[in-house]
Amino acid sequence: MDPKVWMYLLYLSVSVGLTVWVATTLARNGLVFLADVFEDERLARAVNQLLVMGFYLLNFGYVAFAMRSSATVDDAGEALEVFSMKIGLVLLVLGVLHFCNVYFLGRYRRSRLRQQHGQPPLPPSGRLPMHPQRPVHPQMPPPAQA
Helix, strand or coil, rough: CHHHHHHHHHHHHHHHHHHHHHHHHHHHHHHHHHHHHHHCCHHHHHHHHHHHHHHHHHHHHHHCCCCCCCCCCCCHHHHHHHHHHHHHHHHHHHHHHHHHHHHHHHHHHHHHHHHHHHHCCCCCCCCCCCCCCCCCCCCCCCCCCC
């Protein structure tokens, strides 16, 4: 069989395996975070399922879209080079999706906590001087007073 076909099969199996592993890990461990974000266990489970489904759709769509390669693959070495670049891109997409989820959920949580507290923090109790005073050196005479 052509090395490029083997590379495609290996790419699909590793990409699917990585996606399923990351999605199940995030779903299992992310539920605690989502329960804290939403303060409702039922809502957290529902959002968790929706995030996992969106994660699968986005990542499998990217894997399918990026599967095609215009590189010429004549031997196993070239196939591994193309394969590693493709898997690296899949890992980057997984990382970006995870970062975006955590970032936006964290923003939502901070906003919700801010609304719950209602009052802003205490105002400052004093002011700093606009210009700090010049240090006085022992060898220099003090500045002339007007």
